[in-house]
Each structure stands twice: as C-alpha cells, then as structure tokens.
Amino acid sequence: MLSKIEKKRLRDRRAQQSLRDKKLRHTKRLEQQVAHCEQYHDDHKTQLLLQEIQKLQGQNTTLRRRQERLKCLVRSWDEDWDETPDCQETLVQQQQEQQQSLMPYNQPNNTIHDIARSSDAAASTTLLVPTAIPPSVSSFIDDLIAEPCLQWSILPLNDDDFSGPRGVSCPWFAHPEQIALCVDTPSPLDLLYGTKTNLLADMIHKELSNLPLQEPERLAVGWKIYHLTKWLISPNPTTYARIPEFLRPVWGQLQILHPMCLDLVTWPKVRLNLIQQWQFYKDHKDDLFQTLASCIRVKWPRGESILERNEQNELCIRAEFLDTLMSENGWALTPEVFAIYPDVVAGMNIPSLAYAMP
Structure with missing residues (x-):
C-alpha cells in the first residue's frame, strides 16, 4: 500500500516524463522543419525566384x-x-513605303508581330495593314513602326510539339524547366x-559529338547554340x-512555321532558304545537317589555342576567338556544300562565304 506522499511523487514523475516527451517531440519537429527549409529555401533558389518574379512583372507591364x-x-x-480618292491613294502609297522599309533581315515591331500571328494569313510576309484605313489607325501604325x-x-x-521528347527537333528543348535553371554562360570545357x-x-x-x-x-557552334537556347x-x-x-530572328522566321533546329543555323x-524549302529537305535532314557540320568553319588559324586562363587561373574561352565566333564574317563554308546543296546557299555572296585557310 502506497502512502499519499509516494503516490504524489509517482504522479510528479509521470508528469515530468510526459513533459520531457512532449518537448522532445516538439524539438524533433522543429529540426525537421529547419532541415526542410535548408534544403528547399536556400539563398540561391530564393534569388532565382525573385529574379523570375521581377521578369514576370516586367513582362506583365x-x-x-x-x-x-x-x-x-x-x-x-x-x-x-469619309474617305476621298486622293486620301486613299496617299494611304496606299504610305502602306507600300512601309512594306518596302521592312526588308527580310529587319526586326519587326513586336506589336505588329502579335497582330500578324493572330491572323489567318500568318505565313504572309506582307504587312497586315488594310488598303484603306482611317487616319487614326494609320497614325497608330506609324507610331508602332517608329517606336x-x-x-x-x-x-x-x-x-x-512539346508534349513529348520526340516532338522537338533538338533534345534539350524537351526540358525547358531544367534548362531555365542552367547558368547563363557555360564553361567552354563543359x-x-x-x-x-x-544539363544544357x-x-x-x-x-555535337555525333557530328x-x-x-x-564544336566550341563555337556549342557556344552560340547554348545562348540562343x-x-x-x-x-x-x-x-x-x-x-x-x-x-x-529575321522577318521570315517570325512568319513561317518551322522546326526550332532551323533557328540554330x-x-x-x-x-530563310531552309525554312522556305523545308518540305523538300525535311525527309533527309540528317544528311543535310551532317554535310553542313562537316563543311562549316570558323575563320581561326588551325592549331592555335581557343582557350586561355583568366585571373582566377581558370580555363575560359579566348577573347579573340569569342570575337570571331560572335561575328558573321567569322564563319565560312567549304566549297563542297555549294555543289551538294546550291539552293541552301542561294542568294549568298559565295566568294565571301567560301572558306580559305587563315
């Protein structure tokens, strides 16, 4: 038979043990929450989210x-x-001048491009402006072009088709979420x-190892593909x-449906030649790209280094080589492609495009 004092001590011990167990469970929960926060809410990912929010806010504006x-x-x-004949002739003349000013290599205005893409005649290369439009509309379009x-x-x-990996023309386009997290500029060694x-x-x-x-x-092509992607x-x-x-992108790329791999040319x-004639080339595209890969050249002396060390003693792309690949004049093709695919290089200045050993 326990005395009253012993019963009280037993109750106190049970209460203290229960309190200790409760504190221990609470501490474990807090430790799990801290570990979760450290894993999924580090400073780097927070900065990425903030940058994404700022970008979306700018796009929304x-x-x-x-x-x-x-x-x-x-x-x-x-x-x-009330349109008069003289006014209509003036508007038609203005429209023709605007169309002539939009040469194939010029970049179009973004708003005009959005209007063009929403129309049924999106593949047309003409400016989507009515032949007879009110002065207010004409002035509005003039402002768009001038802006x-x-x-x-x-x-x-x-x-x-991004619904599956087989629907994209380049494998990395099937992973947009992961590609978006890759660094802005890669290491040339990667x-x-x-x-x-x-990943990208x-x-x-x-x-490129298959070409x-x-x-x-390989470095120059990979460099420009990386940044375009x-x-x-x-x-x-x-x-x-x-x-x-x-x-x-040039005007034709914004008006004619085509696979994304052609944007890398x-x-x-x-x-433009490939986009306009893609129905003819798409059935043997592998042979086409193999030929272009074997014939493409960077105007860089063979055997000269394309890498150099920076101030941190890390290997990086050589500044002179970067300047060369960033210029259209720094690229050339060997004469074989001119004979095999003459339509692909139609309209090009062949003498300046032909590769000559520097």
Whole structure:
C-alpha cells in the first residue's frame, strides 16, 4: 500500500516524463522543419525566384501597355471617316513605303508581330495593314513602326510539339524547366568535354559529338547554340543580348512555321532558304545537317589555342576567338556544300562565304 506522499511523487514523475516527451517531440519537429527549409529555401533558389518574379512583372507591364494600345486601335475602327480618292491613294502609297522599309533581315515591331500571328494569313510576309484605313489607325501604325520594339520578346514561329521528347527537333528543348535553371554562360570545357553540373551544356556536347566537327567549330557552334537556347527558353533582355546579332530572328522566321533546329543555323539567308524549302529537305535532314557540320568553319588559324586562363587561373574561352565566333564574317563554308546543296546557299555572296585557310 502506497502512502499519499509516494503516490504524489509517482504522479510528479509521470508528469515530468510526459513533459520531457512532449518537448522532445516538439524539438524533433522543429529540426525537421529547419532541415526542410535548408534544403528547399536556400539563398540561391530564393534569388532565382525573385529574379523570375521581377521578369514576370516586367513582362506583365509590357503586355498591359500593349493591350491598351490595341484597345485604342479597335476603338478607332468605330469612328466615322469619309474617305476621298486622293486620301486613299496617299494611304496606299504610305502602306507600300512601309512594306518596302521592312526588308527580310529587319526586326519587326513586336506589336505588329502579335497582330500578324493572330491572323489567318500568318505565313504572309506582307504587312497586315488594310488598303484603306482611317487616319487614326494609320497614325497608330506609324507610331508602332517608329517606336523601338521589344526585340527580345519576339520569338520565332516554331511548330515543335512539346508534349513529348520526340516532338522537338533538338533534345534539350524537351526540358525547358531544367534548362531555365542552367547558368547563363557555360564553361567552354563543359561544351567540349561534357559535364554533370550543366544539363544544357552536356546535352549540346553529346549532340555535337555525333557530328563531324573539329574542336574550334564544336566550341563555337556549342557556344552560340547554348545562348540562343537560353533565350528561347527564358526570353528576356539579358539572354537576348548574349545572342550574336546574325543569329537573332529575321522577318521570315517570325512568319513561317518551322522546326526550332532551323533557328540554330548560322547565316540568316541560309535559315530563310531552309525554312522556305523545308518540305523538300525535311525527309533527309540528317544528311543535310551532317554535310553542313562537316563543311562549316570558323575563320581561326588551325592549331592555335581557343582557350586561355583568366585571373582566377581558370580555363575560359579566348577573347579573340569569342570575337570571331560572335561575328558573321567569322564563319565560312567549304566549297563542297555549294555543289551538294546550291539552293541552301542561294542568294549568298559565295566568294565571301567560301572558306580559305587563315
């Protein structure tokens, strides 16, 4: 028989043990929460999310501004306008001048491109302006053409199917979420020899390893493909600024449906030729790309180093080599391709395009 004091001590011990167990469970829960936060909410990922939010806010502002201008355009269609023959002739002449000013290699205005893509005649290369339009609409279009366009937001008109890996023309386009997290500029060693830390660079390396490319061309082609892919996956002013000027979309790429792999071709005129004749080339595209890969050259002395060490003693791409690959004049083709695919290089300055050993 326990005395009252012993019973009280037993109750106290049980209460203390229960309190200790409760504190221990609470401590374990807190430790699990801290571990989860450290794993999924580190500073690097937070910065990436903040950058993504800022980018989306900027795009939202641009879209709202564009929407207001389109509303003004639609409202102006309801205005009464008594058109005279002289005025109509003037408007037709203005339209023809505007069409002539939009040469194939010029970058179109983003708003005009959006209007064109939403029409049933998206494949037409003519400017979608009515033959007889009210003065307010004509003035609105003039303002659009005169305004500096947001070129970074104008993407090519591609027909790749992203529902599965077989629907895309290049394997890395099937992983847009993972590609968006890759670094903005790769290490040249990753492009040349592969890597386990950069998915995009590694996939480009594996794909180019199947083509008959020499080391300077493999690095140069991989470099421009990497940066163009980063812009296509994450279009913003920063990624667009890293693309070589000759690799930026031209008017035909914005009007004709085509696979994304054609946007990777170096020369604008060759891209347009392939896009316009893709129905003929698509059945033997592997032979076409193999030939182009074996004939493409960077105008760089054979045997000269394409890498150099930076201040941190890390191997990086040589500045002179980078300047060469960033210029359209730094690229050439050997004469074999001119004989095999004359239509592909039609309209090009063949003497300047032909490769000569530097």
